Ligand SMILES: [Fe+2]
């Protein structure tokens with residue numbers, strides 16, 4: 001990469017791969033979630049993303065290049081993490097909350113990339129390309145906002161409610177074998193608090209103020 005056009009092309013190839021990978025991941029994620037609202041959001045953004053791929057192809061055209069995708073390691077990592085979540089959780093609000101965080105990580109990556117490409121396109125006087133990319137960027141930001149809104153309004157409170165109900169059900173583990181030594185020890189330790197007081201002694205030697213005075 002030596003020129004801005006080459007830089008732009010490199011990022012275009014990266015984001016084309018990323019969009020296609022996210023399309024596949026959204027299809028899988030939509031099947032793995034429990035919340036119908038979340039499923040609906042995912043599928044709607046999936047449809048949008050298909051349009052985004054078409055827009056990218058038009059930008060390739062503007063650049064006079066054939067649309068070619070190059071492996072995007074970042075998107076591979078993000079989608080792998082989401083698959084781990086599915087493997088390690090059961091269908092339900094906790095999985096949904098984890099997957100929404102994963103979906104947002106994907107949006108944030110896209111937002112960062114489109115933002116950079118728009119700046120370069122404008123710099124290179126490619127206003128048609130900048131406009132197309134801006135349309136996509138707006139959709140990514142809106143998708144991110146909708147995920148946040150759903151998480152805050154519905155999914156996170158559901159997860160918190162599970163935590164609370166589990167805490168109520170759990171028997172108090174106290175009587176089993178709580179180290180009887182630690183308690184008295186810590187109580188005793190609290191009483192003679194005044195002991196570690198001689199800290200000011202350390203400050204005293206620091207009062208090397210005369211040096212400053214000498215410099216002035
Ligand atoms: Fe996208």
Ligand SMILES: [Fe+2]
Pocket residue numbers: 045049106107110140143
């Ligand atoms: Fe997106």
